[in-house]
Structures are given as C-alpha cells and as structure tokens.
Amino acid sequence: MIVGKDGALLAISDLHVAYAENRAIVEGLQPGSPADWLLVAGDVGDTVEDVEWALGLLSRRFAKVIWVPGNHELWTPPADEVTLRGEARYRHLVDRCRALGVVTPEDPYPVWQGPGGPALIAPLFLLYDYSWRPPGLDREAALAEAYQTGIVCTDEFLLHPDPYPSRQAWCAARVAETARRLDARDPDLPTVLVNHWPLLREPTRILRYPIFAQWCGTEDTADWHLRYAAAAVVYGHLHIPRTTWHDGVRFEEVSVGYPREWRPRPTPPGQLRRILPAP
Numbered sequence: 001m002i003v004g005k006d007g008a009l010l011a012i013s014d015l016h017v018a019y020a021e022n023r024a025i026v027e028g029l030q031p032g033s034p035a036d037w038l039l040v041a042g043d044v045g046d047t048v049e050d051v052e053w054a055l056g057l058l059s060r061r062f063a064k065v066i067w068v069p070g071n072h073e074l075w076t077p078p079a080d081e082v083t084l085r086g087e088a089r090y091r092h093l094v095d096r097c098r099a100l101g102v103v104t105p106e107d108p109y110p111v112w113q114g115p116g117g118p119a120l121i122a123p124l125f126l127l128y129d130y131s132w133r134p135p136g137l138d139r140e141a142a143l144a145e146a147y148q149t150g151i152v153c154t155d156e157f158l159l160h161p162d163p164y165p166s167r168q169a170w171c172a173a174r175v176a177e178t179a180r181r182l183d184a185r186d187p188d189l190p191t192v193l194v195n196h197w198p199l200l201r202e203p204t205r206i207l208r209y210p211i212f213a214q215w216c217g218t219e220d221t222a223d224w225h226l227r228y229a230a231a232a233v234v235y236g237h238l239h240i241p242r243t244t245w246h247d248g249v250r251f252e253e254v255s256v257g258y259p260r261e262w263r264p265r266p267t268p269p270g271q272l273r274r275i276l277p278a279p
Contacts, residue, residue: 006114007035007063009121009276013196013236014043014070014255017050021259025270026054031062035114038062039121039275041236041254042070042196047080052096059100064110066103068123069093070196070237071215075158086162086170090125105178111189116277119231120185124178124195126221127171132201132213139168139214146211153215175220182228190231192275198235199224202246203253207238225249232275241273250278 010031017023031038038058044051044067051073059065073093076085084092094104103110105125112119133142146152155167164170185191193199199221204213216237225233225247232250239257243250254273256262262269 007031007033007037008115008274009037009039009112009117009119009192010062010272011039011041011194011234011252011254011275012256012270012272013041013234014239014257015040015045015054016043016072016256016258017045017054018047019259022256022269023054025256026057029058029061029270029272035063037064037066037112037114037121038272039123039192039194039234039254040065040067041194041234042068043072043236043255044070046072046075046077048082048093048096049080051093052100055097055102056100059102064103065101066110066121066123066194067097068105068194068196069125071153071155071159075154076160077158085160086164088162109181109185112192112276114276116231116275118189119276120189120191122182122185122191122193122228124193126174126178126195126197126199126218127167128197128215129168129171129218129220130214131219132204132216134211142211142214146214149209149211151209151211153212155215171218172220175218182224185228187229189229191228192232192234193224193228193230194234195221196235197237198251198253199233200246203235203238203240203244203251206240225251232278234273234275 105123130139161167161170197217236255
C-alpha cells in the first residue's frame with residue numbers, strides 16, 4: 001500500500017472480532033501516515049463491548065474513523081449484556097461511537113481534503129427490504145424457499161426492527177431520510193458512499209446461494225452511485241472482497257470475513273483498501 005505524504009482514505013469491513021484470529025488482525029491494523037482516515041463498513045462485532053473495543057483501538061491510531069453499522073451490530077444476541085433492540089440499539093451504538101470520536105451516519109458528513117479530494121464522505125445506514133428476490137417470487141415465497149433450502153440469514157432471529165413493524169419498513173425510513181440529506185449536499189462535491197450492504201444488486205450475482213440476496217440491499221438505491229456523483233462506493237457484507245465497476249463508478253467490497261473464508265485465500269487478511277487517492 002503506497003500512501004502519499006498527506007495520507008489516504010482507507011477502508012475495511014466485516015472485522016468480526018468475536019473470532020480470535022480476526023481480533024489479532026484488528027490489533028495489527030496501522031495507518032501508513034498520521035493523516036490517514038479509515039472507513040469501517042460494518043460488522044465490527046456482535047456485542048456492543050466488541051464494537052467499542054475495536055473502534056476505540058482504531059480511533060486512537062487513525063486521524064479519523066468513520067463507521068456504519070452492519071447487521072451484526074444490530075443483532076441483540078443472548079450473550080450481550082446490552083439488551084436494547086432495533087432503533088434503540090442503533091442509537092446506543094451511535095452514542096458510544098461519538099464518545100470515541102468516531103463519525104456515524106447520524107453526524108455531519110465530513111469532507112476528505114487529502115490526496116484525491118475533495119470528496120464528501122457519506123456514511124450510510126440503509127438496511128434491506130427483501131426486494132432482491134428470484135424472478136417471479138414475492139417476499140413470502142422467497143422467504144419460504146430460503147427456509148426450505150436452509151439458507152436463512154440470522155437476522156430473522158436476532159435483528160429486531162423495533163419500533164418499526166418490519167425490517168423493510170425500517171429500511172424504507174432510512175432510505176427516505178438518507179436521500180433527503182444527500183439531496184441537500186453540495187452538488188459540486190463528488191461523494192464516497194459507504195454502506196454495509198451493496199447499493200445495487202449486481203455484486204450479489206456471484207453469491208454461492210443466490211436466495212441470500214434478499215438480505216443484501218434494496219432496489220431503491222440502484223441509481224445512487226450516479227444520482228450522488230460517487231467517486232467510489234464502499235461496502236461489505238458479502239465477504240467477497242474485490243473491486244468492480246458499474247456505470248464507470250468504482251465499487252469496493254472491503255470485507256475481512258470469517259477465518260474459514262479468508263484462510264484459503266492467497267492474499268493475507270486485513271489489507272486496508274485505498275479508496276482515495278484512486279489506486
């Protein structure tokens with residue numbers, strides 16, 4: 001990784017620090033310059049304690065850390081002493097991040113002024129609405145097929161939408177509020193859009209189990225990379241780290257994933273991806 005004298009905008013996601021090997025990866029993460037910013041695109045850990053530990057460590061090392069939640073942070077697992085659910089859990093995590101100096105989707109969007117900038121960094125929390133389904137299947141039929149094949153996201157049991165009636169209703173509210181904020185941005189600034197879930201469906205086409213795509217995003221954001229003049233889109237969730245291009249826009253999937261996934265890969269895990277300046 002080559003870093004300019006004025007730093008770089010770097011990214012990583014899906015740290016899953018409940019695994020000892022992944023925790024060691026986080027302990028080894030270091031900036032290449034005191035001016036480096038780090039984007040953390042969700043799934044840091046399953047418990048509030050784990051999220052605080054990892055983001056606290058990273059916030060002491062990087063000039064700025066910007067976090068968005070993944071589905072794992074939003075779980076209410078039985079082992080977590082924090083029993084908050086849904087929106088209340090998310091707001092609690094936002095408060096804990098702010099205490100650490102970490103930027104969240106609820107804060108003013110910062111502007112990267114370093115190499116490759118300026119660019120508006122927009123941390124997003126959008127969820128999913130089950131709209132990425134197999135052709136001809138409505139939501140109920142797609143869920144039934146997932147249960148029949150045994151490919152069911154743990155969100156169905158641990159990610160509660162309270163006080164919203166459903167996860168898709170929560171998603172609709174988040175999309176509407178985020179679009180309002182992005183529509184009000186400075187239109188002369190390109191953006192870097194950071195979301196745990198991919199903003200368009202194409203990256204999910206290579207999933208081993210396509211039925212899982214219903215938990216991966218929403219059709220409502222399919223044009224956001226163009227609508228909001230994205231210089232790059234950063235996401236995770238799929239555990240398929242790679243760079244792809246859509247409509248001339250660079251999409252970076254920056255996940256570490258589970259040890260069983262990264263062990264067979266030739267590239268060492270935990271490599272920070274440079275977003276700006278563009279590689």
